[in-house]
Structure formats: structure tokens, C-alpha cells
Amino acid sequence: MRESCRICGNDKNNRTHSAREMMFGTRKPFQYLECGNCGTVQLIDIPDLAEHYPDEYYSFSVGDNDLGSGWKRRFAAKQIGTYLATGSGFLGKLFAGWRPNLAGQFPAWLREPLLDLSMRSRILDVGCGNGELLNRLSAFGFTDLTGADAFIERDLIYPNNVRVLRAGLEEIEPTFDLIMLHHSFEHFPDPLGSLLQIRRVLADDGTCLIRIPVASYAWETYGVNWFQLDPPRHLFLFTERAFDRLANEAGFEIVKTMYDSTSAQFIVSEQYAADISMHDAKAFKGNAAESIFTRKQLDEWDTLTVQLNREGRGDQACFYLKKK
Numbered sequence: 093m094r095e096s097c098r099i100c101g102n103d104k105n106n107r108t109h110s111a112r113e114m115m116f117g118t119r120k121p122f123q124y125l126e127c128g129n130c131g132t133v134q135l136i137d138i139p140d141l142a143e144h145y146p147d148e149y150y151s152f153s154v155g156d157n158d159l160g161s162g163w164k165r166r167f168a169a170k171q172i173g174t175y176l177a178t179g180s181g182f183l184g185k186l187f188a189g190w191r192p193n194l195a196g197q198f199p200a201w202l203r204e205p206l207l208d209l210s211m212r213s214r215i216l217d218v219g220c221g222n223g224e225l226l227n228r229l230s231a232f233g234f235t236d237l238t239g240a241d242a243f244i245e246r247d248l249i250y251p252n253n254v255r256v257l258r259a260g261l262e263e264i265e266p267t268f269d270l271i272m273l274h275h276s277f278e279h280f281p282d283p284l285g286s287l288l289q290i291r292r293v294l295a296d297d298g299t300c301l302i303r304i305p306v307a308s309y310a311w312e313t314y315g316v317n318w319f320q321l322d323p324p325r326h327l328f329l330f331t332e333r334a335f336d337r338l339a340n341e342a343g344f345e346i347v348k349t350m351y352d353s354t355s356a357q358f359i360v361s362e363q364y365a366a367d368i369s370m371h372d373a374k375a376f377k378g379n380a381a382e383s384i385f386t387r388k389q390l391d392e393w394d395t396l397t398v399q400l401n402r403e404g405r406g407d408q409a410c411f412y413l414k415k416k
């Protein structure tokens with residue numbers, strides 16, 4: 093049977109690829125379809141996903157973000173957060189200059205005027221795991237923070253009022269001013285249905301921020317060894333044009349796109365090509381001298397990463413969506 097693209101319906105010139113699970117290194121093969129029309133790379137048979145999210149997938153800890161200890165630090169974080177989110181606040185501007193390391197922990201994608209944030213903006217993080225990012229945003233002064241993740245064990249309510257619901261999008265009640273999906277959308281089996289659910293719970297003047305891998309230069313260069321394919325957890329890898337089409341179909345307009353890829357697109361993909369899994373003892377750990385790469389090679393990849401992001405060809409991006 094000829095497989096059709098589940099995004100645009102095309103059944104001509106589609107290609108299939110066999111890719112291996114390499115995050116945990118089981119090396120189990122999974123089949124992906126590459127659409128000959130819109131370019132979307134998609135997992136053909138979606139397996140029982142729970143078995144591919146072992147406990148260690150969510151093993152990050154919450155609260156060790158170095159923002160919360162000491163009242164001076166807590167005070168500075170709130171001032172800095174207010175200044176970086178809203179652009180106002182003289183004290184926050186001063187603190188941001190004095191404490192660049194603290195300011196550097198404020199998420200870059202929220203320093204965006206089109207979000208029109210206030211510290212009371214109703215924010216939803218979809219696919220948030222245990223809510224690490226929401227807790228960081230709380231430390232920076234945001235007060236209305238909700239998370240949703242279908243794969244956590246139970247609801248989590250933190251002392252700072254951050255609440256994380258064990259829920260899928262269809263169970264969430266409206267309304268939110270900002271909905272964020274940080275590398276969760278590529279895990280969803282029904283992308284159009286998910287966008288329609290987001291539209292349902294987003295305020296009419298709200299913004300949805302979606303960070304996803306994008307099939308571009310790294311996919312063309314590394315093919316099935318491109319690490320962001322991450323079989324079988326990543327179900328859809330969109331091209332920019334395919335994602336734009338899908339967003340429009342769901343009643344959204346992409347108002348801004350910011351590429352934020354890193355040199356992992358080269359380092360980890362090269363390792364997969366050399367049969368080194370993500371957690372292998374030989375995998376790169378930040379030190380050129382102890383790695384299979386030369387310092388010169390790593391520097392070249394850093395330069396190329398900056399260039400690709402500038403040209404809109406990096407392997408991941410942040411899309412800002414508004415209702416049409």
C-alpha cells in the first residue's frame with residue numbers, strides 16, 4: 093500500500109527511511125515517511141509510547157535552578173524578571189546589569205515584545221514534565237502558572253502556586269494569554285487536533301509559542317542519523333513550510349519565527365553516524381580533549397550553527413502563533 097502524508101495528504105514521491113533508537117541506544121529500527129510534497133518526516137507506525145518514556149526521561153529535578161535561595165537573590169530575580177518580560181522597571185534594569193548570570197537564566201524566547209506580557213499573564217506550559225521551567229518563571233516573578241503533561245504520575249501543586257496537571261490538552265479549561273510548547277509538539281500523534289485544542293484555550297489576543305525541531309540542513313546532511321529524529325519519540329518533523337501550512341489550517345498565523353538550533357545538530361548526529369548513542373561513555377561531554385572531535389571541528393560547527401540560525405536553516409525553531 094502506498095503511504096500518504098498525514099499532514100498534506102500527498103501520496104506521490106514519498107520516501108521511506110529506517111532510523112534507529114539512539115537516545116537510550118536500543119538501536120531498534122523504526123520506519124519514517126518523508127513527504128514528497130511538504131517535506132514532513134513522520135513516523136509510520138506509532139508504537140505504545142509509554143514504553144519509550146522510561147522514568148529517567150523525567151529525572152530532572154525541580155528547584156535547583158539557583159534562583160530561590162536568599163531573600164536578596166529572590167528580590168533581584170523578581171525585579172530582573174519584570175524588566176526582561178515587560179521592558180519596564182528601573183531596578184530590574186540595574187539588577188540585570190549587575191547580575192548577568194541571573195539575568196541569563198531568563199528564557200530568551202520570552203523577551204519578545206509581541207507577547208505583551210505582564211507578570212500576571214495566564215501562562216500554560218504543555219508537555220512540561222515536572223514543571224521545571226514554570227518554577228523558574230515563578231522565581232522571576234510570574235504569578236499565574238499552569239502546566240499540563242499527560243505522562244506524569246499525578247498532579248503536582250508547588251508551594252509557590254505553580255500547578256502541573258496530569259492531563260492532555262483536551263482536558264484543559266480556558267483561558268490563557270500565553271501557551272508554550274517546548275519540544276513537546278513533535279511528540280503529539282495528532283498535530284492538527286492539538287493545534288485546534290490550543291486555539292480553544294488561548295485568549296483571542298493571546299500568543300502560542302511552539303519550539304520544535306525543523307527538518308532542514310541537518311536532516312539533509314545526516315538523514316536518519318539526524319539526532320532530532322529521535323525514533324520513536326518524535327512523531328512529526330516538520331519543514332518550516334509544512335508547519336506554516338498546518339498552523340494556517342488550524343486558524344493561526346505565524347507572526348514570528350526565531351531559529352535557536354545548537355551545535356548538538358552536528359555533534360550528536362555525527363556520534364549517531366559513528367554508532368555512539370546519546371548516553372554512551374564515548375559521547376561528547378563538553379570537553380574537546382576527551383572527545384572524538386577536534387577543537388577546530390567543534391569551533392567550525394559553532395560558527396556554522398550561528399550562520400544556519402541566521403539563514404533560517406537551523407534544526408530547531410521557536411514559532412510565535414496568533415489567531416487569524
Ligand SMILES: [Zn+2]
Binds near residue numbers: 098129
Ligand atoms: Zn506532506
